[in-house]
Amino acid sequence: MIIAIKHLHMSLAMLSIAGFLLRSYWLLNESRWFSARLTKILPHVIDTALLGSAITLLVLYHWNPLDHAWLIAKIFALLAYIGAGIYAFRLARNKREQVLAVATAVVIIGYLLGVALTKSPSLLLI
Structure with a gap:
C-alpha cells in the first residue's frame, strides 16, 4: 500500500x-x-x-518532519514555490516580474525534485 x-x-x-x-x-x-x-x-x-x-x-x-532535514527543506522550498507562484499569477505588475517569478518557481521546482530524489537538503553537494 x-x-x-x-x-x-x-x-x-x-x-x-x-x-x-x-x-x-x-x-x-x-x-x-x-x-x-x-x-x-x-x-x-x-x-x-x-x-x-x-x-x-x-x-x-x-x-516526523522535524526529525528529517530533507523534509524540513522540502517544506520551506514548497512555501517559497507557492510564494513565487502567487507573485507570478496575482501580484506581478508587468511581464518582466512575471517572467522572473516563474523562473524563480522553476528553480525551486528543480530543488524540490532534487531533495526528493536524494533525501538531502544539500543535494549531496557537501
Whole structure:
C-alpha cells in the first residue's frame, strides 16, 4: 500500500508541476485559457490531493518532519514555490516580474525534485 501511495504522490507532483508550467505559458502568452474557470479550480484539487498523499506517507512511514532535514527543506522550498507562484499569477505588475517569478518557481521546482530524489537538503553537494 505504501508503494501505491508513493506512486500516487509522485504522479500528483508531476501533474502539479506540469499544470504550473502550462499556466505559466498561458500567463506569459496572455492566453484566454489562463482565466478559464477550470484553470483556476483544477490546480487546487490536484494540490490538495498531493498534500493529502504527503501527509498519508508521513503517517505510514511514521516520519516526523522535524526529525528529517530533507523534509524540513522540502517544506520551506514548497512555501517559497507557492510564494513565487502567487507573485507570478496575482501580484506581478508587468511581464518582466512575471517572467522572473516563474523562473524563480522553476528553480525551486528543480530543488524540490532534487531533495526528493536524494533525501538531502544539500543535494549531496557537501
